[in-house]
Amino acid sequence: MNEYALVIAIANTTTVLAGGAIALLAxxxxxxxxxxxxxxVAIGVGVIVGGSILGSSIHLVGDAVGLGIALQSAVTAVGFVILLYSLYAETSDLSVTTELSL
Known part of the structure; x- marks a missing residue:
């Protein structure tokens, strides 16, 4: 087993739990x-979480650390592109109203 397996498992578990919570809240x-x-945002974070699950599954099942990291990195990049898009997406369908009560 790889000497970094425990660190990878902890990092991926944290990514899945925290990322899943963020995606759910979004x-x-x-x-x-x-x-x-x-x-x-929910989709982008979900893609990142999915990439973490995919990468760790390949690492555990296929024992291919390099392939798992490569796929996880590629899917993470796609997730961040989706998050970037969410920041620039047109938000004309959202209206904000404020009320002041005296």
Whole structure:
């Protein structure tokens, strides 16, 4: 077994748990507000989490650390591109109103 296996397992577990929580919260916020940018954030983080699961699965099942890291890195890059898109996406469907009560 690779000497970095424990570190990889801890990092991937943390990524899946924290990333899954972020994706869930972003999706709930999308459902509450209807902001498509939040839906895109949820998708982007979900893709990153999926890449972590894919990479660690290949590492554990196929015992191919290099392939697992390569696939995880590629999917992570795609996830970050989706997150970047969410920052620049048109948000004209979102209206913000404020009320002041005296």
């Amino acid at each position: 999706y709930r916020a999308f459902r509450r507000t209807g902001a498509t940018a939040l839906r895109t």
